[in-house]
Amino acid sequence: MKISSLVISSALVLATSASAQDATSNVPPAVSANKPSTIANERLLPAESAVHSSGTVTIKSKIVPYKATAGTQPVWDKDGKVIASLFYTYYQRSDVSNREKRPLIFSFNGGPGSASVWMHVAYTGPKMLNIDDEGYPVQPYGVRDNPHSILDVADIVYIDPINTGFSRILDPKADRAQFFGVNADIAYLAEWLNTFVSRQSRWNSPKYLIGESYGTTRVSGLAKELQNNHWMYLNGVILVSPTELGIKRDGPVDAALSLPYYAATAWYHKALPADLQQRDLNALLPEVEAFTLDEFIPALSRGGFIDPTKRQEIAAKVARYSGLSEKTVLQNNLTIAPAFFWKDLLREKGKTVGRLDSRYLGIDRSDAGIAPDYNAELTSWLHSFTPAINYYLRDVLKYKTDVKYNMFGPVHPWDNSNDKTGENLRLAMAENPYMHLMVQSGYYDGATNYFDAKYTMWQIDPSGKMKDRMEFKGYRSGHMMYLRAEDLATSNEHIREFIKKSLPASGQAAKY
Known part of the structure; x- marks a missing residue:
């Protein structure tokens, strides 16, 4: 210049x-x-x-x-x-x-x-x-x-x-x-x-x-x-x-809106079931969005009074789309906090995923815990x-x-x-x-x-x-x-x- x-x-x-x-x-x-x-x-x-x-x-x-x-x-x-x-x-x-x-x-x-x-x-x-x-x-x-x-x-x-x-x-x-x-x-x-x-x-x-x-x-x-x-x-x-x-988007709406993002992240890290993993992301996400709006939000609206059979059915689908275990979903009352997801998705591999960009991986002091030690993507960007x-x-x-x-x-x-x-x-x-x-x-x-x-x-x-x-x-x-x-x-x-x-x-x- x-x-x-x-x-x-x-x-x-x-x-x-x-x-x-x-x-x-x-x-x-x-x-x-x-x-x-x-x-x-x-x-x-x-x-x-x-x-x-x-x-x-x-x-x-x-x-x-x-x-x-x-x-x-x-x-x-x-x-x-x-x-x-x-x-x-x-x-x-x-x-x-x-x-x-x-x-x-x-x-x-x-x-x-x-x-x-x-x-x-x-x-x-x-x-x-x-x-x-x-x-x-x-x-x-x-x-x-x-x-x-x-x-x-x-x-x-x-x-x-x-x-x-x-x-x-x-x-x-x-x-x-x-x-x-x-x-x-x-x-x-x-x-x-x-x-x-x-x-x-x-x-x-x-x-x-x-x-x-x-x-x-x-x-x-x-x-x-x-x-x-x-x-x-x-x-x-x-x-x-x-x-x-x-x-405003409190309660069930706020809790449910993260699920399509979880699905995208799990797809990127090849953590989904094989039949979902082989699909293109743009073909998969509309299905997860429809489930979120038509089934997940109504189910969460019932809170602890949801029918036990329906609870199990929703937990299975949330686990299927998020890459987490069905047991984990049930233990969290069907809703997964974002910080827990970043920590848990790749826990068995000893990695965390980034908050602002889940493609970025982090390494924590301990694999246990409910949230990552740091934002892997932000340190990279800075x-x-x-x-x-x-x-x-x-x-x-x-x-x-x-x-x-x-x-x-x-x-x-x-x-x-x-x-x-x-x-x-x-x-x-x-x-x-x-x-x-x-x-x-x-x-x-x-x-x-x-x-x-x-x-x-x-x-x-x-x-x-x-x-x-x-x-x-x-x-x-x-x-x-x-x-x-x-x-x-x-x-x-x-x-x-x-x-x-x-x-x-x-x-x-x-x-x-």
């Missing part, structure tokens, strides 16, 4: 020592792109900064030139005072002159407390990790071109919420409650997005939100907040491995992602700072009360005939399992009147389905198709 410019300025200077400041300005001295600064600073980012660079990536056999901006934009309080610095990375295709028809996608990851790193350098961006085809770390660490990036069809902004990535609170007196909660998070990010769109002159562009894991809670709430309080209307929302979005994002931002995009990049940042306590994000997304779609929804899930994700994601989508629109604008896509991998090479290609192509489908034809009005 060629560095074209470096501009750093600050609206709230908390970082520079008094002796180093210009006596007539609150703006720190200019920093040269070619000569490092020798000025001693506190370990804080300026409220506003930008590093610009350019590059190319070959996507679908065509060279796509782009401009990358890594920088910060302030967060203001209600009185207009800068209280925080939010880090972002913005990619614009540089051979497009008219941005009125050019889609713009805002990308958020989850946690809460997780940086935007995951989808940034492994899914939709112009660079991807150095990993093998199944998503495991390889050395040397770093990044390479992503031939499946969606930058050919849309500009992308990756955003790190407060205390994630490089983003930080700047005002020590700022109330943490205005950042760290379901609705507080949505409110300040919507304000930030409004400013970003205005500064970048993107009000006319078709706009999309994509969120992964807790990021799906975030973008579902943002859809309504942007529309109702900022009058910014979206063309689409993409939910990657979605959370429950405030939609192994490959952490050096890569630090190298990429600092050495490729040339964003120089002593601030630590928080893969997971301190955002707790987090206020989860009054989570109505699923209903908010429904209302935003009802009010906006242009808006479409796509859900993407990995079959081997045990944290936000794929069948639970389907249930979420079904419950968002209980009337069924908007289901023609909703779609579900499943993949043979886990929470970050894009880490598997085959699914990286397929899932990005699904986003391309979704964008094309949700762009109205010329002259097509937003009306029912």
Whole structure:
């Protein structure tokens, strides 16, 4: 990449020592792109900064030139005072002159407390990790071109919420409650997005939100907040491995929804009976889903008063589909907790399976117990992602700072009360005939399992009147389905198709 410019300025200077400041300005001295600064600073980012660079990536056999901006934009309080610095990375295709028809996608990851790193350098961006085809770390660490990036069809902004990535609170007196909660998070990010769109002159562009894991809670709430309080209307929302979005599913429903995921995981590890194992996964899962809805949930609803014969029959089927023993299912009153499943499925082989991606194996101190010692998949991901994002931002995009990049940042306590994000997304779609929804899930994700994601989508629109604008896509991998090479290609192509489908034809009005 060629560095074209470096501009750093600050609206709230908390970082520079008094002796180093210009006596007539609150703006720190200019920093040269070619000569490092020798000025001693506190370990804080300026409220506003930008590093610009350019590059190319070959996507679908065509060279796509782009401009990358890594920088910060302030967060203001209600009185207009800068209280925080939010880090972002913005990619614009540089051979497009008219941005009125050019889609713009805002990308958020989850946690809460997780940086935007995951989808940034492994899914939709112009660079991807150095990993093998199944998503495991390889050395040397770093990044390479992503031939499946969606930058050919849309500009992308990756955003790190407060205390994630490089983003930080700047005002020590700022109330943490205005950042760290379901609705507080949505409110300040919507304000930030409004400013970003205005500064970048993107009000006319078709706009999309994509969120992964807790990021799906975030973008579902943002859809309504942007529309109702900022009058910014979206063309689409993409939910990657979605959370429950405030939609209740207690009791038998909650207990039963994991079974299709158990079946997928057991199939992957060849732990099913021979007749099921020889079937293709896509042929097997509909059968397990039908059993879950039509037999398992009704049986669990009877609790301890279920007929003994029926209890035995249900236990046999749950064991058959989950890969666990019938005795184990009965001992757990027909319901298997996910953590126990991760521990028990391969217990006899001395292995555990990963929470976020059951393809990953772990080794515990003892084979006994009711839960794994650690998340095998997460340690693997941090192994490959952490050096890569630090190298990429600092050495490729040339964003120089002593601030630590928080893969997971301190955002707790987090206020989860009054989570109505699923209903908010429904209302935003009802009010906006242009808006479409796509859900993407990995079959081997045990944290936000794929069948639970389907249930979420079904419950968002209980009337069924908007289901023609909703779609579900499943993949043979886990929470970050894009880490598997085959699914990286397929899932990005699904986003391309979704964008094309949700762009109205010329002259097509937003009306029912």
